[in-house]
Amino acid sequence: xxxxxxxxxxxxxxxxxxxxxxxxxxxxxxCTKVTGRWLFPKAELDHWLAASVSRPxxxxxxxxxxxxxxSHDPLLEWALRESGSGLATLAVGSxxxxxxxxxxxxLAATIHLHALENPDADANVAAMKSRGxxxxxxxxxxxxxxxxxxxxxxxPLKLGAIDDVxxxxxxxxxxxxxxxxxxLLLALLHRANTPLEALTAVQPVCPxxxxxxxxxxxxxxxxxxxxxxxxxAAGLDFVPIAWExxxxxxxxxxxxxxxxxxxxxxxxxxxxAARAREMGGYDLTGSGAVRFAG
Numbered sequence: 001x002x003x004x005x006x007x008x009x010x011x012x013x014x015x016x017x018x019x020x021x022x023x024x025x026x027x028x029x030x031c032t033k034v035t036g037r038w039l040f041p042k043a044e045l046d047h048w049l050a051a052s053v054s055r056p057x058x059x060x061x062x063x064x065x066x067x068x069x070x071s072h073d074p075l076l077e078w079a080l081r082e083s084g085s086g087l088a089t090l091a092v093g094s095x096x097x098x099x100x101x102x103x104x105x106x107l108a109a110t111i112h113l114h115a116l117e118n119p120d121a122d123a124n125v126a127a128m129k130s131r132g133x134x135x136x137x138x139x140x141x142x143x144x145x146x147x148x149x150x151x152x153x154x155x156p157l158k159l160g161a162i163d164d165v166x167x168x169x170x171x172x173x174x175x176x177x178x179x180x181x182x183x184l185l186l187a188l189l190h191r192a193n194t195p196l197e198a199l200t201a202v203q204p205v206c207p208x209x210x211x212x213x214x215x216x217x218x219x220x221x222x223x224x225x226x227x228x229x230x231x232x233a234a235g236l237d238f239v240p241i242a243w244e245x246x247x248x249x250x251x252x253x254x255x256x257x258x259x260x261x262x263x264x265x266x267x268x269x270x271x272x273a274a275r276a277r278e279m280g281g282y283d284l285t286g287s288g289a290v291r292f293a294g
Contacts, residue, residue, distance in 0.1 A: 070097020095178030173224035228281025
């Protein structure tokens with residue numbers, strides 16, 4: 001999560017710092033206080049700006065691009081092609097996908113969020129309930145999928161948990177801030193009472209699971225968090241961490257459009273079920289069900 005200082009937030013919003021402080025006092029701008037300093041989550045500022053756009057009477061909101069943006073998933077990517085939906089994908093991470101969706105830039109967002117404190121919490125539903133810009137949104141289940149640590153064949157460092165990654169000083173790939181896999185890593189570190197800086201991080205950041213697999217196969221990294229399907233496809237070992245819900249967020253009106261209907265119908269197909277079994281690490285129980293409606 002990118003946090004802005006008061007001066008940075010003022011520059012970003014093109015306001016004076018005094019005005020920012022006034023808005024903080026009035027409770028009209030998203031912010032948080034850490035060790036006596038006001039900080040402003042950039043993603044929340046973007047949500048706030050998008051939600052407050054005023055349009056003249058009769059002016060329709062621009063149509064979003066026919067793109068599903070957010071977290072990357074190889075099974076969903078395959079389903080988009082095979083279903084004939086005509087939709088493209090944009091892998092930018094869960095939180096960034098929600099930001100683009102809230103701003104009206106993309107048709108839908110894919111998310112798999114994780115709570116710091118509670119590993120059993122349904123962070124996707126909690127996030128949707130907490131946001132004021134999701135009143136006309138619906139969240140549809142795609143799958144549950146297995147996340148874990150990818151390692152070279154044979155797991156040479158004998159990694160079994162985050163404690164082993166720390167103790168072995170394993171070179172671990174990072175995902176972009178706000179990506180679901182990065183949120184999972186932060187949650188694991190939080191529960192282990194260990195700061196992110198304690199890890200031996202590999203650069204550059206890997207945008208997707210297949211990028212992590214490539215870094216491991218090339219010898220640039222020892223491990224990273226991705227799905228079992230990515231490990232199977234790359235011929236790597238897999239150390240399971242957790243099963244997580246992977247959901248699609250869209251506007252209710254777009255759910256009934258031809259593109260989304262083609263995709264949702266495909267969720268119930270035997271072709272998708274067979275592909276999921278072949279890739280490994282997927283549970284399609286409940287696929288297509290509504291998990292949240294604003």
